[in-house]
Amino acid sequence: MTLTEKEAKLFTAIAKGMDEPRMGWLHELAEESHSTAGVLGSLIKKGLVISEEEEGCTDNPVPCYWVFLTDEGEAHSLRNYPEIDLMLD
Numbered sequence: 001m002t003l004t005e006k007e008a009k010l011f012t013a014i015a016k017g018m019d020e021p022r023m024g025w026l027h028e029l030a031e032e033s034h035s036t037a038g039v040l041g042s043l044i045k046k047g048l049v050i051s052e053e054e055e056g057c058t059d060n061p062v063p064c065y066w067v068f069l070t071d072e073g074e075a076h077s078l079r080n081y082p083e084i085d086l087m088l089d
Helices: 005-016 034-045 071-080 082-088
Strands: 023-025 049-054 064-069
Touching: 005 034, 005 064, 005 071, 005 082, 034 049, 064 071, 071 082
Parallel strands: none
Antiparallel strands: 023 064, 049 064
């Protein structure tokens, strides 16, 4: 599966994770924008990422999104971004 430059950038950020590998709060992993939302939607459609809306996770009334790789996303990461998984060991 081929990812666009923007998809690869967001996918890599999610794969590296924040507090834990392969997951984190979207607002900590990427700039929140309409563009990021569109790219995230594309990764979800490709079956690489799951996003769950959480309310009350910050002082901001806007919901936060917890994002994580699917099994297919983890396999894609191992095949195409082995340097990420080496960093996680």
